[in-house]
């Protein structure tokens with residue numbers, strides 16, 4: 001089973017922390033849709049019959065900048081070029097200012113059955129500081145609108161650890177979460193990526209950088225509060241009520257094959273248990289369209305993945321999840337005694353209570369381990 005990711009590269013305006021690929025004009029929407037349909041057809045000829053599709057994810061950019069007709073066209077093209085008999089989940093990212101109940105109802109009719117809503121904050125001051133296009137009022141109403149349209153499966157994104165954000169302010173956000181009880185929450189600490197407007201503001205002393213110790217305190221508060229509300233903390237940044245884990249993200253974390261469409265999208269396809277390829281599309285809308293007008297795939301980098309890289313990637317992806325590393329799987333597939341190979345590091349991490357090993361022979365991070373996730377993963381790579 002495989003997954004498809006569609007990168008829709010349009011946004012109303014630039015959020016100050018964002019380093020994804022997008023454009024803020026709509027001049028190229030029609031040529032982009034034509035190019036995307038060509039890419040779906042070309043990749044369908046190459047991979048369409050290899051594996052059935054399990055999940056589809058519209059990300060970006062902002063997919064909700066597309067019309068319902070455009071979304072319908074894209075899904076119909078996927079239906080005609082891929083095996084869709086086993087599709088479980090079709091997720092769609094949206095921003096609260098783009099949609100109303102009528103749009104959401106029509107979206108359900110296209111087959112989309114899960115929403116990922118970019119709320120980020122309920123505070124008007126924080127939204128303005130981040131240069132988000134929506135207001136706090138729109139953030140408050142979008143969950144009701146989604147439910148009214150019939151979506152019971154949705155996630156909200158929230159950002160914590162803004163430079164001046166206090167624990168009390170973040171607790172107010174968590175209180176709102178308790179009131180609206182979304183089935184899934186993805187919550188990320190604010191990171192400063194090179195080249196973003198936020199990066200420049202910090203360089204020019206307009207803003208101060210987020211403080212690590214503050215972000216750690218807010219993350220800890222998040223884990224405690226959401227677990228207390230009944231959410232399963234099933235990945236470093238992901239919390240779900242029972243039955244509402246993201247199937248698409250789980251496919252990434254369990255190393256399943258996926259194809260990415262649209263500018264800057266990544267793909268991963270393995271030929272067998274120990275070899276695969278990864279490639280990336282050009283991060284330029286004009287070039288992307290031009291390639292596909294010539295019926296050429298818009299790939300910028302393709303790299304073969306060796307057995308050791310596959311293993312390290314498996315470790316990296318799986319350690320971010322509650323399910324953790326399946327040590328029997330590593331033994332079977334990679335012929336590696338992981339515990340023997342990393343004995344010294346594992347002993348130290350067990351003493352520090354950063355990891356645990358379950359009865360089913362899975363090595364996973366503890367809550368303490370989640371706090372220092374990157375460092376622990378660094379210790380355990382081969």
Ligand code: SF4
Pocket residue numbers: 010011012013014015018019020022060061062095118
């Ligand atoms: S809407 Fe999303 S993709 Fe667009 S600029 Fe903001 S964070 Fe980036």
